[in-house]
Amino acid sequence: MESEKTSRVKVVASGIIPLVLLGAMIFYIFGPGSDLLDFGTPLPNITIERIDFVGSEIHVTVRNTGPIDVSIAQADVNDRIQPAAIEPDRFLARFEAAKVRIPYSWNEAEPYEIGLTVNDGTRFASSVEAAAPALKPSIELVSYFAIIGTYVGIIPVLIGLLWFPFIAKMSQAKYTFFLAVTVGLLIFLGIDTIEEALEISSERLSGAFNGQLLVATVTITSFLALYYVSEKMISRATSHLSKSIAISLMVAVGIGLHNFGEGLAIGAAIGLGEVALSTFLIIGFTIHNTTEGLAIAAPMAKQRLMIGRLAALGMIAGAPAIFGAWFGGFVYSPYAAIIFLGVGAGAIFQVAAAILNWTRKDQKTFSAPMVAGIAVGMIVMYVTSILT
Numbered sequence: 431m432e433s434e435k436t437s438r439v440k441v442v443a444s445g446i447i448p449l450v451l452l453g454a455m456i457f458y459i460f461g462p463g464s465d466l467l468d469f470g471t472p473l474p475n476i477t478i479e480r481i482d483f484v485g486s487e488i489h490v491t492v493r494n495t496g497p498i499d500v501s502i503a504q505a506d507v508n509d510r511i512q513p514a515a516i517e518p519d520r521f522l523a524r525f526e527a528a529k530v531r532i533p534y535s536w537n538e539a540e541p542y543e544i545g546l547t548v549n550d551g552t553r554f555a556s557s558v559e560a561a562a563p564a565l566k567p568s569i570e571l572v573s574y575f576a577i578i579g580t581y582v583g584i585i586p587v588l589i590g591l592l593w594f595p596f597i598a599k600m601s602q603a604k605y606t607f608f609l610a611v612t613v614g615l616l617i618f619l620g621i622d623t624i625e626e627a628l629e630i631s632s633e634r635l636s637g638a639f640n641g642q643l644l645v646a647t648v649t650i651t652s653f654l655a656l657y658y659v660s661e662k663m664i665s666r667a668t669s670h671l672s673k674s675i676a677i678s679l680m681v682a683v684g685i686g687l688h689n690f691g692e693g694l695a696i697g698a699a700i701g702l703g704e705v706a707l708s709t710f711l712i713i714g715f716t717i718h719n720t721t722e723g724l725a726i727a728a729p730m731a732k733q734r735l736m737i738g739r740l741a742a743l744g745m746i747a748g749a750p751a752i753f754g755a756w757f758g759g760f761v762y763s764p765y766a767a768i769i770f771l772g773v774g775a776g777a778i779f780q781v782a783a784a785i786l787n788w789t790r791k792d793q794k795t796f797s798a799p800m801v802a803g804i805a806v807g808m809i810v811m812y813v814t815s816i817l818t
Contacts, residue, residue, distance in 0.1 A: 590723015614807020693754025
């Protein structure tokens with residue numbers, strides 16, 4: 431008994447000692463050994479995260495993303511110094527944010543460059559191609575975004591589900607081909623989602639937050655978590671029918687998370703006044719998303735037609751576009767956008783892996799229809815994505 435206690439103490443100590451030593455090193459480097467960190471000159475850096483045009487003012491959300499504390503000395507619009515009020519104050523500790531309110535009679539649809547100068551004279555600037563009034567939630571706008579989300583997300587997916595009878599009448603080889611097409615569609619969607627997240631990271635997120643690594647971390651974590659859930663759902667399914675429904679459900683969830691990102695992009699474009707961009711996004715995503723209904727219908731195509739379940743899965747896949755449009759138009763945040771898109775990418779890759787594993791249980795190996803289907807799925811998505 432005594433030897434067991436001694437062994438447990440040793441195990442606990444072996445887990446704690448490395449943490450204690452690491453803590454001691456950190457304490458030393460920030461305490462007695464702080465001179466080691468004084469080599470070189472730390473440079474200030476601030477990130478302009480958001481610019482809103484409200485009434486007769488320009489509101490600028492700024493964050494200190496540099497290694498040292500800074501204070502905002504002055505603001506300018508198109509290289510002309512302007513008076514400004516800073517809330518809560520002009521002094522920013524690392525990662526602290528503030529709102530700079532600049533009284534200015536701006537004109538809609540005109541370009542503006544907003545500059546902020548910090549205490550050491552360094553100026554940071556951000557440009558807006560066309561000024562547009564900041565969107566405020568109202569019944570009219572909420573309804574408008576809901577209609578856009580329905581048009582882009584729900585209706586195209588439901589149209590795509592109409593392929594169910596067509597797929598149901600196919601031979602096994604052709605059915606395998608269409609399942610593989612589904613995998614190709616999903617792989618393309620996953621890559622597209624990661625690309626969107628990385629684009630937001632490079633354009634709207636400071637390098638201090640390691641946006642690329644955040645995308646990778648969220649995507650992989652989402653993939654592993656959802657893969658575990660998917661395997662549990664499929665293993666507990668008592669029949670081939672329930673397994674196919676479980677896979678279609680996971681497909682719908684993955685596509686729904688992706689469509690949230692698409693709605694977010696449309697809402698943000700409308701909120702920034704980018705009318706041409708938002709129009710192309712709406713048209714492009716509408717065409718693009720019709721193929722997603724095929725991805726949901728394919729795993730269930732060899733079962734009897736269940737209109738209610740198919741419609742419910744279509745809503746799961748399409749409705750998030752509405753919530754994405756609301757989020758993008760009213761409370762857009764690059765951090766939240768990257769996290770949502772990363773979760774969506776992980777979910778999509780998980781679904782593709784689940785369908786591939788399910789198909790290969792019957793095929794035992796990759797067949798020509800599977801290889802051709804994956805390639806065709808990706809080509810179809812690429813062609814329809816050109817419109818976006």
